[in-house]
Amino acid sequence: MSAPSVIVFGPTGTVASSAALTAHAHGAAHITLAMRNPSKPLPNAALTEAEQTHSASFSRIQADLTDPASVRTAAAASGAKVAFIYLVFGSHDGMRGAIEALKAAGVEFVVFLSSAGVREGEDPRAVSPAHFIEFQHARVEVALQEVFGDEGYVAVRPGYFASNLFQYAKHIANNKAGGEVVRLVCPEAKFDMIAPEDIGRVCGRLLVEGQQALKQGSGVNVVMLAGPQMLSQAEAVGVIGKAVGKDIQVAGFDDDEEAVRSVMQDLGMPEPGARQIVKNFKAVAEGFSYYGEKYQYERAVGNVLKYGGRVTPFAEWAEANKAKFA
Template identity: 40%
Template structure:
């Protein structure tokens, strides 16, 4: 059994990677944190002390500290995400992880990198900034670790993105840009459990390349927030369509960096036009169903529905 290190264990996805790693057979789980005193969702002090968890101070933004920290833990497998503070698309951090003893990486990437794309040439940062950034990190992972020693997990639209509207939900009045855009609302817990399975055991046979994940339902932004408002307040939501500039303000108020917020708005605007003229932007038919099934392939559990996710998190919107 291996020792694994999980970066970002306080996040929506990272917390579930950390919590699930023991289930999938990790001997020890290292919790790499900027602030080791910070609570980890779902991890009680009793559980932490009774299992082989270890907190360490480590930051992907500080490559100079990574090698010694990783080496001291004995970790050989790492879960990482894209660090937007990096100035070299994580190259220095990756080299430090390898120098510290990491031999295999599970990388939280993006479903915007499609199977047919060439990482080095298919994406334009002016057109697809978020996807391009993740592709650059993947190219560096391949260069440092080798293609056979990493698996990118590529989910589509996180259900937790609904927290963009958190402050508005109790009022029942929700401002939404491109309300008709349809997304899949995949639960971060499913992404985390799949990532933990890969982190500990590697890819399943026949799944050696990227693992794509989608939620089991296609629901528009407007319908999604209606479901949340109804579950939290018991009332029907009032949806106000807003322009892109106002939506950028909503995103940045929630802590999203300005360039990323602008890219999101631009992307959703394009998706709105695409759906109006050509239909779905998500995979369709058997390809969509296969990406839904990937959750069960790796975790043994069906993918969580949007309604189930809302039921688990409605108190977070109410308070």
């Protein structure tokens, strides 16, 4: 089977840019980078270099996942048979318009960046709207299943992005002496701290190999992913502190409302999402795990290696990104 042409939406993001670069490395026939502003520089230097060195293998096109007409135009012009998409929060139709546009344009397989909040073995249709973040991802999975069928998509469900810690970057950077307290939402809550680049490598391979890669694994259209080490937020900030040469002191917030306001400000998250994040963090601090049993977590870590080729330790990620915390 010849390698397909692919279209990657949002290549200025870390996961999408890593996916595009990996798809190129795995021999994708052509990669179209679909962007709101095609003239915008790509933050991923390696992808920029690949785009410049192998110019015949890449092209850019204007498209916006909130605008189904632009999605259909871009996908049709690209000739792509495979697409990478991500969640646009607040979509009134669960992104069904964009998904139907991809189908109408000739796309046959979609790799969707979902979330481990939609738990393994859980029917996405059963996810409650009360769980704002999980529900948003689940709606897209449902739309993909109904439009493309079980063989036409894969939902990649990673856990806690290491890059979520960027929400504390300015507080760590401003802590010049390393002696002031950095406030965290539930410092004791443990997460898997998966590197976004690892997620992208998994997505990139799936863009090229699609169902063929899945049949070598679980044979289903869901791939759970997790970082290699469960760390509390306090421990993770300590690792970052070591990378930047600071002894960072941490503490929680005095109340939930203060924590919600901090999440809204630092992440630009709408209030429902911020409240859900705080609620989720509290649940995790009390022992809740998105992965259920230990073997499910270990399998999710194994999937990163199986489909992506390597697993990035958190300390390595912190060292690579220390300039953003300095």
